[in-house]
Structures are given as C-alpha cells and as structure tokens.
Amino acid sequence: MKTILIPIDLSSRSYHTAHFGLELAHQLGGSVLLLHVVHPSPSAPSLSIPMVEMDSDSRKSSSYDQLTTDLQHFEDELNDYRREAGMLDVKISSRMVVGQPVEAILEVAHSEHPAFVVMGTVGASNAWDKMVGSVSSAVAQEVRRPLWILPNATRLNTLRKFAYFAELAGSEVSCIDQVLDLGEKLRARVNVVHVSPVEEEDFLEAEAITEMFEVSYAAKRITFQNLMFDTVADGIETYVKLHWPDAVVLAHRDWGMVARLFHRSAIRQLALTTRRPLLILQKQN
Structure with missing residues (x-):
C-alpha cells in the first residue's frame, strides 16, 4: 500500500496540508502517516541531536501528555474530515519523535519509502529564515522521495x-x-x-x-x-x-x-x- 507522509506542527495550517495528503492517499489507494517532530531545545545546534523515538522517561512527563493529547486531537479532527469526505478507505496513523525537523523528516522518509511527502511552507519572515530557508525548502533539497510543498489550502481535485x-x-x-x-x-x-x-x-x-x-x-x-x-x-x-x-x-x-x-x-x-x-x-x- 502506498503511504503518504505528512509532517505536521499541529498548527491550523497543518490541517490544510493533512487534508491534501488524505485526498492524495484516497486517490492512490494508499494510507496516511502523520509525523510530528518535537524539537529538543530552541538553543540546540541544528545538527547535534539525532532523531529518536519518545523514551519511557519522556512519556511520563506532563509535556509529553499534552503533546499526545494535541496529536490525538489533530488525528481525531482529520478522521472527522475523512468521514465527511467519504474517504473511509484511507488508514491514518501517527508518529511523534524528538529531533531536528529536517533531519527527522528525511530519516522517516528514507525508512518508510512513502509514495509522496506532503508539507506546507511559510515565507521567509526573519533573518534566520532568509539565511537557511524554511523546513520545507531544506527538505526539498535533500529528500529522495516525491515531495509536495503547499503554500496554502489546496484541494487535490482543483x-x-x-x-x-x-x-x-x-x-x-x-x-x-x-x-x-x-x-x-x-x-x-x-x-x-x-x-x-x-x-x-x-x-x-x-x-x-x-x-x-x-x-x-x-x-x-x-x-x-x-x-x-x-x-x-x-x-x-x-x-x-x-x-x-x-x-x-x-x-x-x-x-x-x-x-x-x-x-x-x-x-x-x-x-x-x-x-x-x-x-x-x-x-x-
């Protein structure tokens, strides 16, 4: 079965990206994998921490509980959209990992071998963005799988x-x-x-x-x-x-x-x- 990998940050923009990915999976007879990357520290160097699954200590923390709740809420809303749109054939799963967003997305894309990766993008808004680019554009330069980058809400059938x-x-x-x-x-x-x-x-x-x-x-x-x-x-x-x-x-x-x-x-x-x-x-x- 073809998998559509959708990195999400749980923002409202992520819903638009997930809807597009869900529609694409339905069109291809595939499934959806939601990926949420938890940044280890705002001050951590960008290449210093590898992607890791949540360990047992992390799972006991209140912040993990909140993240799990937020991710489950996101998945529940996506399931509501799936039912309303008549796409019950599409299986939805989710994964939460700790790491730098770009490296984590590339690693999961390599291991899962998805048919497509679907991401949103935000224009350069500050000096840091202008220097290194958004996560989407950084992933675009390195990913070895077909990648969709969506600037705004997009319906596949349009x-x-x-x-x-x-x-x-x-x-x-x-x-x-x-x-x-x-x-x-x-x-x-x-x-x-x-x-x-x-x-x-x-x-x-x-x-x-x-x-x-x-x-x-x-x-x-x-x-x-x-x-x-x-x-x-x-x-x-x-x-x-x-x-x-x-x-x-x-x-x-x-x-x-x-x-x-x-x-x-x-x-x-x-x-x-x-x-x-x-x-x-x-x-x-």
Missing part, C-alpha cells in the same frame, strides 16, 4: 494544469511519466516546459528532443514547449506569472557542484515564494 519544468537531461522520460501518471489520475493536463538560458547554445538541441517527445506522447494529454530567457529561474517565474498553472513540477538530481548549487537555489526560492503547489521529483542521472 489541480487541472501541471507545468513540469524539464532539463531534458538525466532520466527525463521517467519524470515525465510520473507527472503524466498523476495527471491522468486527476484528469489534469500536463505541459512540459524547457527553458534555455540565452548564453547557452542548446535551444536547437532542445527543440529536436521535444519533437521526439511530441511523437512519443502524441496520444496523451501533454504538450511540450521550449523557451529562451536570460536565466532558467527568470523563465520559470515568467511562465508561471503568464500561464498560472495549478501546480509547478521540478526535478533535481545529484550532479556537478556548481550546477547543483544553482539548481538548489532555484528550488529553495520557489519553495519559499511560490503561491501554488510545488511538486519536486528525484531524478536519476
């Missing part, structure tokens, strides 16, 4: 136009197939967009590749488009502003250091500032 910004390199066919498969389940149209920087001479090569893709995917609800801008980031931002896709899709892979840092910065910027759902896929070289 996603009718996907824009996948493709490099036309690496395991591109696999990524296109993933987006297309999800699009078909949601009855959504997919547009694959490649942005060529002006200073690079790959536009004609990209045109030839997309022509081959157009032939291969002729029977599918998918289109292909090549654009030329000063930078890839400029092209993505301009396209999104002009065409207003319901969801933006990116893929990242391990590659050369300079290129990787550039691509990660683009992902981080979109994760922090996008006003529409962002799906990030892992691409093989």
Whole structure:
C-alpha cells in the first residue's frame, strides 16, 4: 500500500496540508502517516541531536501528555474530515519523535519509502529564515522521495494544469511519466516546459528532443514547449506569472557542484515564494 507522509506542527495550517495528503492517499489507494517532530531545545545546534523515538522517561512527563493529547486531537479532527469526505478507505496513523525537523523528516522518509511527502511552507519572515530557508525548502533539497510543498489550502481535485519544468537531461522520460501518471489520475493536463538560458547554445538541441517527445506522447494529454530567457529561474517565474498553472513540477538530481548549487537555489526560492503547489521529483542521472 502506498503511504503518504505528512509532517505536521499541529498548527491550523497543518490541517490544510493533512487534508491534501488524505485526498492524495484516497486517490492512490494508499494510507496516511502523520509525523510530528518535537524539537529538543530552541538553543540546540541544528545538527547535534539525532532523531529518536519518545523514551519511557519522556512519556511520563506532563509535556509529553499534552503533546499526545494535541496529536490525538489533530488525528481525531482529520478522521472527522475523512468521514465527511467519504474517504473511509484511507488508514491514518501517527508518529511523534524528538529531533531536528529536517533531519527527522528525511530519516522517516528514507525508512518508510512513502509514495509522496506532503508539507506546507511559510515565507521567509526573519533573518534566520532568509539565511537557511524554511523546513520545507531544506527538505526539498535533500529528500529522495516525491515531495509536495503547499503554500496554502489546496484541494487535490482543483489541480487541472501541471507545468513540469524539464532539463531534458538525466532520466527525463521517467519524470515525465510520473507527472503524466498523476495527471491522468486527476484528469489534469500536463505541459512540459524547457527553458534555455540565452548564453547557452542548446535551444536547437532542445527543440529536436521535444519533437521526439511530441511523437512519443502524441496520444496523451501533454504538450511540450521550449523557451529562451536570460536565466532558467527568470523563465520559470515568467511562465508561471503568464500561464498560472495549478501546480509547478521540478526535478533535481545529484550532479556537478556548481550546477547543483544553482539548481538548489532555484528550488529553495520557489519553495519559499511560490503561491501554488510545488511538486519536486528525484531524478536519476
């Protein structure tokens, strides 16, 4: 059974994220795993404490009792939503761990191998956020599972136009197939967009590749488009502003250091500032 991993902080925003994850699990015939990470100390260094399950001493504390109550209340409300929405086929479970949020989420994503991770995001609001980014954007740079980042309340059935910004390199066919498969389940149209920087001479090569893709995917609800801008980031931002896709899709892979840092910065910027759902896929070289 496919698992949808949903990290939550028990805030009102988490309910929106959990509702989307529940709808996704229902669509895929899967289950939901809620993950709440308890920060060990506000002053603890970000990489000093590994993720651990709650020990027996922690379970005896009043703070643990309150956290357990809050988590159970969250799960109860999500179960109410599940019943009202007619999604009783979706199993909901929860887990609470102690650790740094980013490291804990990555560890659980690695061990549980979920079909998708679903997270919310908050824009950079102070100097610390601007320096290191939100938890969502940090997870986006390292996670090895498909990741949804939701900027606000989003209903899965409202996603009718996907824009996948493709490099036309690496395991591109696999990524296109993933987006297309999800699009078909949601009855959504997919547009694959490649942005060529002006200073690079790959536009004609990209045109030839997309022509081959157009032939291969002729029977599918998918289109292909090549654009030329000063930078890839400029092209993505301009396209999104002009065409207003319901969801933006990116893929990242391990590659050369300079290129990787550039691509990660683009992902981080979109994760922090996008006003529409962002799906990030892992691409093989």
